[in-house]
Amino acid sequence: MRLKFSALMLGAAMALVATAADARAVKWARAADALTLDPHGQNEGPTIAFNGQVYEALITRDNANKLVPALATSWKLVDPTTWEFKLRQNVKFHNGDAFTADDVVFSFQRALQPTSDYKGYLANTKEVVKVDDHTVQLKTNGPNPLVADNLTTVYIMSKKWAEANNATKPQDFKNKEENFAVRNANGTGPFVLVSREPDVKTVVKRNDAYWGRGEAPLEITELTLTTIKQDATRVAALLSGEVDVVQDVPVQDIERLKSSPNLRVTEGPENRSIFFGFDVGSKELASSDVKGKNPFADVRVRQAVNVAINRQAIQRVVMRGQSVPAGSIVGPFVNGYKKEYDNVGQPDVGKAKGLLAAAGYPNGFSVSLHCPNDRYLNDEAICQASVGMLGQIGIKLNLLSQSKSLHFPALQNLKSDFYLLGWGVPTYDSDYIFSYLYHTREGTRGGWNATRYSNPEADKLIQSLSNETDLPKRNATITQIWDKLLADQVYVAIHHQMLAHAMKNDINVPVRPDNIIFFKDVAFKKS
Amino acid sequence: MIAYTLRSLAQAVMVMLAVALLAFSMFRFVGDPVANMVGQEASLKERAELAERLGLNDPFPIQFANFVRDMTRGEFGMSYRQGRPVADLLRERVPATVELAFLSSLFALVFGIALGVYTAINRRGILANAVMSLSLVGVSLPTFLIGIGLIYLFAVELRWLPSFGRGDVVRLGWWSTGLLTETGRKSLIMPVLTLGFFQLTLIMRLVRAEMLEAMRTDYIKFARARGIPERSISFRHALRNTMIPVITIAGLQFGSVIAFAIVTETVFQWPGLGALFVQAVQFVDIPVMAAYLMFVALVFAVVNLAVDLLYFAVDPRLRGTTAAAK
Numbered sequence: 063m064r065l066k067f068s069a070l071m072l073g074a075a076m077a078l079v080a081t082a083a084d085a086r087a088v089k090w091a092r093a094a095d096a097l098t099l100d101p102h103g104q105n106e107g108p109t110i111a112f113n114g115q116v117y118e119a120l121i122t123r124d125n126a127n128k129l130v131p132a133l134a135t136s137w138k139l140v141d142p143t144t145w146e147f148k149l150r151q152n153v154k155f156h157n158g159d160a161f162t163a164d165d166v167v168f169s170f171q172r173a174l175q176p177t178s179d180y181k182g183y184l185a186n187t188k189e190v191v192k193v194d195d196h197t198v199q200l201k202t203n204g205p206n207p208l209v210a211d212n213l214t215t216v217y218i219m220s221k222k223w224a225e226a227n228n229a230t231k232p233q234d235f236k237n238k239e240e241n242f243a244v245r246n247a248n249g250t251g252p253f254v255l256v257s258r259e260p261d262v263k264t265v266v267k268r269n270d271a272y273w274g275r276g277e278a279p280l281e282i283t284e285l286t287l288t289t290i291k292q293d294a295t296r297v298a299a300l301l302s303g304e305v306d307v308v309q310d311v312p313v314q315d316i317e318r319l320k321s322s323p324n325l326r327v328t329e330g331p332e333n334r335s336i337f338f339g340f341d342v343g344s345k346e347l348a349s350s351d352v353k354g355k356n357p358f359a360d361v362r363v364r365q366a367v368n369v370a371i372n373r374q375a376i377q378r379v380v381m382r383g384q385s386v387p388a389g390s391i392v393g394p395f396v397n398g399y400k401k402e403y404d405n406v407g408q409p410d411v412g413k414a415k416g417l418l419a420a421a422g423y424p425n426g427f428s429v430s431l432h433c434p435n436d437r438y439l440n441d442e443a444i445c446q447a448s449v450g451m452l453g454q455i456g457i458k459l460n461l462l463s464q465s466k467s468l469h470f471p472a473l474q475n476l477k478s479d480f481y482l483l484g485w486g487v488p489t490y491d492s493d494y495i496f497s498y499l500y501h502t503r504e505g506t507r508g509g510w511n512a513t514r515y516s517n518p519e520a521d522k523l524i525q526s527l528s529n530e531t532d533l534p535k536r537n538a539t540i541t542q543i544w545d546k547l548l549a550d551q552v553y554v555a556i557h558h559q560m561l562a563h564a565m566k567n568d569i570n571v572p573v574r575p576d577n578i579i580f581f582k583d584v585a586f587k588k589s
Numbered sequence: 590m591i592a593y594t595l596r597s598l599a600q601a602v603m604v605m606l607a608v609a610l611l612a613f614s615m616f617r618f619v620g621d622p623v624a625n626m627v628g629q630e631a632s633l634k635e636r637a638e639l640a641e642r643l644g645l646n647d648p649f650p651i652q653f654a655n656f657v658r659d660m661t662r663g664e665f666g667m668s669y670r671q672g673r674p675v676a677d678l679l680r681e682r683v684p685a686t687v688e689l690a691f692l693s694s695l696f697a698l699v700f701g702i703a704l705g706v707y708t709a710i711n712r713r714g715i716l717a718n719a720v721m722s723l724s725l726v727g728v729s730l731p732t733f734l735i736g737i738g739l740i741y742l743f744a745v746e747l748r749w750l751p752s753f754g755r756g757d758v759v760r761l762g763w764w765s766t767g768l769l770t771e772t773g774r775k776s777l778i779m780p781v782l783t784l785g786f787f788q789l790t791l792i793m794r795l796v797r798a799e800m801l802e803a804m805r806t807d808y809i810k811f812a813r814a815r816g817i818p819e820r821s822i823s824f825r826h827a828l829r830n831t832m833i834p835v836i837t838i839a840g841l842q843f844g845s846v847i848a849f850a851i852v853t854e855t856v857f858q859w860p861g862l863g864a865l866f867v868q869a870v871q872f873v874d875i876p877v878m879a880a881y882l883m884f885v886a887l888v889f890a891v892v893n894l895a896v897d898l899l900y901f902a903v904d905p906r907l908r909g910t911t912a913a914a915k
Binding site: 098105244245259260299302465468498506 | 619620621622624625626627628629630631632633634635636638642667670671672673674677681737740741744745748751752753754755855856857858860864865867868871872873
């Protein structure tokens with residue numbers, strides 16, 4: 063077999079680079095594909111981001127994180143436990159079905175099915191009622207101020223279509239057959255599904271009958287999502303012109319891409335914070351050489367760690383500038399954040415050693431650090447840097463770096479003494495952080511609180527937030543809770559993560575904190 | 590020979606059962622699939638319910654028995670990650686990997702044998718030595734690095750070839766092939782080179798060593814004395830007798846081609862079984878992992894059986910004795 067390297071260039075694809083057309087096809091590359099096209103099937107980032115091109119929710123967030131109307135034009139509380147949504151008129155699904163209140167009721171009920179992954183967003187819902195063709199009421203068990211915030215990723219399906227195709231329930235893994243909605247989609251969104259090859263290529267085309275055609279530029283005629291897992295190959299594909307937009311740019315390639323004349327890089331903070339957690343509740347740490355007591359139970363030890371971590375060095379060396387040093391695990395976009403929470407000083411080894419000595423550990427101690435190696439940006443490298451930093455004050459770390467499939471169960475099964483974790487806040491409210499990370503582990507709360515921290519006073523205040531509809535009072539309570547929790551230093555925050563997207567010069571895609579790109583908003587720049 | 594074939598088949602089945610048992614006992618250490626299947630917000634209760642529904646709490650013998658029973662019925666279960674039947678996933682991905690593995694093995698065989706003979710005949714030639722040195726480089730550089738280097742050179746700098754994917758493929762029934770389209774052929778070049786390079790080096794050196802030895806034997810000297818043309822001596826006589834070790838190695842190599850294909854497929858985003866397996870491991874998609882491991886065991890068993898049967902074809906001495914028990 064003779065291999066002929068023909069001199070034919072990939073002319074057709076390369077011509078895209080020089081094009082100045084004002085409407086064209088765009089190739090979009092990500093490291094991970096959408097897992098399923100079923101909008102209630104898998105609650106994870108890339109799936110939500112892709113399905114958001116084809117499906118829509120009642121409410122969405124704009125680039126300034128404000129709640130804005132999508133399929134609902136307005137919403138209000140009619141009584142403490144009832145929210146009323148007025149639905150947009152003259153909207154059609156891609157197959158021509160009209161969008162009505164029936165579809166909203168159906169979609170919310172579907173999202174509450176046992177096999178749905180979106181039940182959490184509709185927790186506390188008593189029932190969803192159709193009032194008329196364009197009005198829906200959602201009744202909750204007890205007053206709930208955050209209903210609207212929770213609905214931004216619960217997408218609306220067509221009831222008729224789902225029933226006709228036997229897709230009224232999200233995929234049950236015990237079934238032998240695949241659910242029709244896994245590879246087929248019918249939404250109201252700006253793009254219509256053309257073809258789907260999971261992990262290879264998914265193609266959508268512009269929905270010319272989209273209701274928002276006047277408001278959004280909608281210049282992209284066809285959008286192809288390709289998955290390229292390997293960082294180097296993904297960047298190479300952008301450099302060679304085979305893809306137009308790369309959503310996840312590895313930090314070490316940002317400078318290279320910025321210096322390329324045909325490419326643009328946009329950066330921005332992500333709605334996600336990275337931090338360390340301690341086991342503060344156990345009598346003795348399983349992996350430590352200290353017997354009979356738990357060093358992390360003493361707040362001074364935790365403060366020592368807080369003062370010893372050199373966040374600026376991590377930002378400069380590990381993250382290459384792509385991080386925002388943080389003093390608390392609540393990020394700037396979240397309701398309840400205050401700028402002073404992020405006042406981190408310079409690291410102070412002397413002060414840290416003093417705190418440790420005061421707590422009774424002048425010679426430090428040893429303990430294991432659990433770290434994921436495939437979940438957050440440079441997670442393993444952050445942990446490795448921390449081993450050195452804490453070694454300076456006498457805490458000898460045994461680093462256990464493993465895949466997230468092993469790391470997260472270790473946390474959930476309370477098998478870790480000291481661990482790294484990242485947390486995103488899809489509702490943009492501190493209550494989400496309190497409920498999962500600080501509240502005592504019981505019932506539906508504290509699912510990710512592997513610190514064994516339990517503060518009954520704080521718990522009571524946290525529970526009161528779910529039912530407090532007086533917003534100023536609620537925000538005051540949130541500040542009160544943060545003051546308590548930050549004084550206890552249960553977590554040591556490292557930084558808020560940043561994101562970078564890279565694209566061809568004629569496209570300008572800003573970074574959103576929720577890492578979703580709304581391609582309907584892309585307008586090509588004329589060069 | 591029939592008895593021999595039947596015995597080999599029986600051995601293959603035993604191998605596959607052993608692989609299944611080993612694979613299954615390892616799965617309890619790969620992590621918790623439930624953690625990947627539910628969102629951040631899932632409560633502890635929901636996680637426990639899902640684990641129950643997937644049968645993850647059943648004792649090991651029961652899980653294994655269910656697995657073997659399903660395998661024999663041809664049911665491979667549903668992928669936890671995609672919610673699709675694993676059999677469909679395998680069927681979609683097999684053509685890509687088989688095409689890649691087969692073409693790279695062919696490339697390595699043809700060029701390996703040709704270069705091996707050339708460097709054996711022209712032992713002291715400059716070109717031959719250059720080829721040998723380059724081959725050392727090919728063996729020491731990791732597959733991953735060769736792949737990225739090729740992408741950088743041919744896709745980014747020269748823009749001759751695509752940097753990822755399979756290009757356009759033509760479906761023939763349930764098979765998909767990239768050989769019938771231009772982008773498909775272009776996409777095949779770099780992955781085949783990357784995957785074939787280390788095999789080529791191995792085969793070339795093996796053929797060279799065997800040829801050098803064969804060329805020194807008496808019957809070759811007699812052939813030369815008799816006036817048989819040099820070309821006929823090299824290829825028809827000497828090479829034929831070196832083929833047994835080469836076939837053995839090439840056959841065994843095919844198995845590791847499937848394994849190294851994982852790296853090549855990841856680098857080139859080749860939609861084959863290797864890439865599927867890597868994703869399954871990261872997601873703890875146990876049904877896919879189990880099916881993949883069974884598939885690899887099957888490939889090894891079949892290839893080794895084919896190699897054994899090929900011995901009969903190549904070596905006339907084995908054909909003579911009907912009760913050639915091995």
